[in-house]
Amino acid sequence: MKPTLQAVADAVGVSRSTVSNAYARPDQLSAALRQRILDTAKAIGYPGPNPTARSLRRGFVGAIGVLFTSQLSYAFTDPFAVRFLAGVSAAAERHGTSLLLVPLSESSADARTAVENAAVDGFCVYCVGDETWALDAIRDRGLPFVTTASRLGAAGRDIRYVGIDERAAARGIAAHVAALGHRRVALLGDTVLPDAPSGPLRLPTVDVVPRPTTHDRLAGFADAFAEVGVAWPDLTVLTARGNSRPAAAAAVAGLLDRPDPPTAVLACSDVLALGALDALAGPQHAGHPPISVTGFDDIAEAAAAGLTTVRQPAEERGRLAAELLLDPPADPDAGHILLPTELVVRTSTGPVPRS
Amino acid sequence: MKPTLQAVADAVGVSRSTVSNAYARPDQLSAALRQRILDTAKAIGYPGPNPTARSLRRGFVGAIGVLFTSQLSYAFTDPFAVRFLAGVSAAAERHGTSLLLVPLSESSADARTAVENAAVDGFCVYCVGDETWALDAIRDRGLPFVTTASRLGAAGRDIRYVGIDERAAARGIAAHVAALGHRRVALLGDTVLPDAPSGPLRLPTVDVVPRPTTHDRLAGFADAFAEVGVAWPDLTVLTARGNSRPAAAAAVAGLLDRPDPPTAVLACSDVLALGALDALAGPQHAGHPPISVTGFDDIAEAAAAGLTTVRQPAEERGRLAAELLLDPPADPDAGHILLPTELVVRTSTGPVPRS
DNA sequence: ATCCCCCTCTGTATCGATTCAGAACTGTAT
DNA sequence: ATACAGTTCTGAATCGATACAGAGGGGGAT
Structure with a gap:
């Protein structure tokens, strides 16, 4: 059994609160005691505060979910999806937030469970299909989310959205x-x-x-x-x-x-x-x-x-989606972003050949 | 405040355990009662069991961490890294496990914290540099991990490893x-x-x-x-x-x-x-x-x-790394995999031009 | 009628931390 | 000596669920 906070407290002879403070709020105790606690913790092999327990108590996780409404393994083979992800990760990185990639099996029942079991503070949903179950599942959990689904975006609802026309x-x-x-x-x-x-x-x-x-x-x-x-x-x-x-x-x-x-x-x-x-x-x-x-x-x-x-702008789309989620704008209209597109003419198009 | 399991239990007039069973172990109660519980839950807006609380109690999370020892946003721009990730995600998908991508800031102190705070059951470490701090941090947490670092692989230690020669x-x-x-x-x-x-x-x-x-x-x-x-x-x-x-x-x-x-x-x-x-x-x-x-x-x-x-075999490398983590082989020697490579000769090489 | 078993459901302990009001102590000004 | 303000640390409550032993009731075998 791994030692817990309590074990460290017992070993040092202080209260659990004090050990907790040694990790999370160094200003709440004297430097000397803190050092003694940290040393003892290392000595008895305490792995540091358990992230799950901390999240439970604190009420947030420090991670956002990224939901591809298709096989996750497919997403990595789609260059556009990868660029979107790169944008999301850049924003998450800046924010110090982790990214939870939620895998989806075929059956939509399982897929719902996957959403329900994800320990996250919100979701970026990359919509490939017309599935609304994903959004419903997230909404039912009461979590904030941002979507890329054009239909929902066009719906002009209070849904946060980043897309193009x-x-x-x-x-x-x-x-x-x-x-x-x-x-x-x-x-x-x-x-x-x-x-x-x-x-x-x-x-x-x-x-x-x-x-x-x-x-x-x-x-x-x-x-x-x-x-x-x-x-x-x-x-x-x-x-x-x-x-x-x-x-x-x-x-x-x-x-x-x-x-x-x-x-x-x-x-x-x-x-x-x-x-x-x-x-x-x-x-x-x-x-x-x-x-x-x-x-x-x-x-x-x-x-x-x-x-x-x-x-x-693929990365931009991901980046803005994550930012919309991580620091929601006060103005609800700002939660609805349409990015510009540009026609790029190269050599694959030309005039109709006269036959 | 979102309703909790307890709130549903009170509303239906049963014990908390029964409501919990309604979600996690349908065979433990009658179908009729279960339906009544689920209906009531929906009626009062219960979002389903809190994943964090569940993880705490159960003792595992259902997610593995993927640690790039470089900026996460860089990883998505590296085609090889993306293919590795695709492999990891395929294995995770099959296993019903989520992937937590841990972002790293520049300072290694923060990076350590990132590892310490990740709510995961283990790590796949994609090593780009010679950093050992990442492995140390994971080991200090007592979590299993698999690495791609050739130096560690070659070290022949008990470290699980997937790589090439x-x-x-x-x-x-x-x-x-x-x-x-x-x-x-x-x-x-x-x-x-x-x-x-x-x-x-x-x-x-x-x-x-x-x-x-x-x-x-x-x-x-x-x-x-x-x-x-x-x-x-x-x-x-x-x-x-x-x-x-x-x-x-x-x-x-x-x-x-x-x-x-x-x-x-x-x-x-x-x-x-x-x-x-x-x-x-x-x-x-x-x-x-x-x-x-x-x-x-x-x-x-x-x-x-x-x-x-x-x-x-890039995807293979990721897939095997994840599988090594998700179902550890009984034989410790099997935890040390060297994949084959192949020389592919194309047109970018030719004989030395005589000048 | 009695015993036993099975099916449902309950109660309590527990997972591992954080929080916050307040206790104890120390030192300073009056 | 008294009051007051800080600093440092403690205790109890709490986050939201799951596990497991066991209670209670109904039905079948004897």
Whole structure:
């Protein structure tokens, strides 16, 4: 059994309070006694005040939870998520707060338990899907949180939120593509519908897409093309199972054999766009006219690949989310942040080739 | 004030134990009563058992700490560290354990406190430097841990360890470079000496290098060149402040103006190697004979850059570290794992150009 | 009818600290 | 000598739950 505070107190012959003060409030006792206590503690192998007991008594933990509404191990493979995390960690670091990464198993019941069992003072929620259970679970626990879910952000509720205007940004990059003359285009999203296999999809309207981010970006793309006379049914929608390069490549490859392949592919993320480029770089497409590709997020690889994309401040998003949580602004309106985005035109887009 | 277990017990008219059982051990009470308790709890807004109190009583937390012996926010910018983390998180996920990322401020006193205050059941320590304070602090707390520090690993102590044979792997890639005929080479390491500015360094012997990983890799490089008759003093050692591309580029650029530039640069990490390539791709080097470059780790960018490097299983390293911590093997020898590495030859290395 | 067992539920001790009002002591001014 | 102010330390209450032995009641076997 490890010695406790009490054991040290007994060994020194003082009260428990005094030993506690020796650690947490040096000004409450004489330096000599404090030293004697610390020495004795070391001598009997006291590991220092138990953090859990301290948290219980003090009423706070000194850690914030980071909740990815997907597998945690996936998060580390997503460059955008990693940059978000880097931002969160920078803010936490400055604040001296730890970060608790909460793992999620598949079943949502377990996921709720994971939220309920997390010893944290609040949550940063990185929303990948349309799940509200996570927010509900946090709210039920009465913990403060900040979210990145565009739908909730747009809801303008009292929910603290850091995001971008997904739809407007998407419209912007799509307008660029439209201005280059593209009219036969494919839109590529991650898990456009929950269980659809990678490939083309027929959707009555964009509003059936459950994931808020995917929905908003697709809707933005559609907005821009609607303005140049291309209606929703004339757009090809591709889904990739999971935000992965191979899945995106597969989805795009399936399109290339068709009689009238698109002249441009607009992806909902850079990772998907890179997958599209992979497909276009393959032998299947060799000799055919080039197809323009756009991404979203501007991850590091995008520049090297010459990808035209939408830049959003990823670290900033994480940093602000954590700061909103760690020192909440007095003004509730300040808890609702929309960050600017920027269209970055590189070499992956060009005018429609005349055939 | 949030309602407690006791409040629910009072509201339902049962004992505290019964309410506790309703949450943690459904088999200990009738389904009907359990439902009534859960309903009442929801009605009065009880947030569920307090995780901190539960941990205190149960004696474990359900989280493991991940300690980077450097700024946490740096860790997310290092591709190798991210892959390590991905591995740790995969294991944690499977085990239903959370990950506590402990932030470190500059001062080592604060850093110790950070370790002392972390509410965790054990630590995975990702060692970047030669710091032993972290291990000492963890040991003083009496917590189990697993480390990646090669020096400790090599020490063959009872410390649990997952790593690679740094020196042998480094010797392998250096032998490849030597076999290509290179004799005038530069070795590039991250923070070879703590406070040296980026650029060349004169070291009496490799053993003055404090960081274990950097030391072992440089020593491995030197081993290979010693075999072909190039002694330590004939090797140029370059240091880059921090494992960053620009710092590496700066260090290498400083060498290009010299009368006898090296024909090869062997870097201690892919990030540094990419920096070296940046410098060589710049206008300063245009028109000059190519310089071979090697990296270490085989991060994702390495393949795209055609970098010859040493592949090591990064996720695997993290995964095994976490598993060693989460289910300790009965056999103590099994707690000491050396993973295989592989030389990956790409286009960044070639024979010495005849001038 | 008696005994025994099982199923539910309760009471109390306990996890390991922090907090805060106040006791004891010391020294200084009146 | 008395009062008063500081400093240093103590005691008891408290944070919010879990564990475990055991009480009480109902039903089946004998």
